[in-house]
Amino acid sequence: MALSVIPLAAGSLRLVQLAGGPDLIPADDRLTGFPTALVLHITAAAFFALVGAFQFLPGLRRHHPAWHRRAGRLVAVAGLAVAGSALWLTLFYEAQPGTGALLYVLRLVFASAMAASLVLGVAAIRRRDMTAHRAWMIRAYAIGLAAGTQAFTDGIAAAILGTGELGMDVAEGSGWLINLAVAEWTIHRPARRRQPRHPDGTTTTRRAPAGAPT
Template sequence: MSGAATSASTTSTSRPSGAGWPVAALVLLSAIPLSAGTLRLVQLSGGPDVMPADDRFTGFPVALVLHIVGSACFALFGIGQLLTRFRRRHRTWHRRMGRILVLAGLAVVGSALWLTLGYPPHPGTGPVLLASRVVVSLATGTFLVLGFTAVRRRDITAHRAWMIRAYALALGAGTQAFTEGATEAFVGVGELSGDVAKLAGWLINLAIAEWAIRRPARDRRRSSARRVTAAGAR
């Protein structure tokens, strides 16, 4: 009976990391910006104006289209890469899709820099957001490259950590819908407050990513402490 209990405890505490990812939350954070991006593409292709027009873009700008399509691929297919059970059952898919997602992510990074530096800033935004977008774009690209090089040298732990960080930053636009809404409700509308609200979206996601990256180590320490305590009790 004691052996069975110990075995069950070990199985529970050594559950593969990523099994508890809140899929619904990831889908929601992906759907918010992707819905806006899809509506923008419909508008640019001559469809109905279901959202306010952006005078900065005329015709069918390559940078914006690349950014929206790349973001859609990276955000939606990236969810499957985070789920341990799915990843272990579909290793070939994981490897092939991983290469595609790295390319999609780098396309998002390049187009983001293109849009930030090559087009006038969106009305109502300021230098804080401009600097934040440049830093976040460069950081995301760096994380993707580090994640790819890590898996090439078989360092799966580092690969997982860098890719989670990259994915967290890529989902910043989804979290920004909530941080901007809360800021407008409590502070009001303003250039600086709006910039800070967007920056907060990226920082919140990155903080959650760091928590998720360190969770397996914490679980192992707790499991080890429980086994030592159980051994001492016997």
């Protein structure tokens, strides 16, 4: 949720601007009127990032399974809206100044990968494969939250490499790759199972085998 603050704040300011409010962020000449795809992308991303974060809390899943299922359906729909609108914006809107062909391809690849991960995650839960469901939803969430990571990778790349087209494209791509690397580590790390307390008040924690359900 903390990682999503920067892109969601920027998206909110863009919506205010498009609605006729003050220009609190630099205007984008590519956007005229109230572009439906961009509005859908921003609003769906806000829901996906904030509500989706709670889907990964084990206690919430255990104690409120009905809420988890209902919210999960909405999160999946929002995620597909994010991916679909990202593809639309990439294919049918003029490229953002300072970006090149590499970022164009990366946006198509990762938006498609996010949509595919959501579809596979939903398919997995329908066949009661909890492990696969968790893994695919983590991957989808990691891709969707890359805009937060890119706020940092863009700044680092600009400071080190300058604001050249290729450097900034690589910085954007790094945001997705970093998030997916963390996602894969989260998916495959050994689970920790806490044992009952000993008489002296201490606890013993042992690792479950890799891939074991949590």
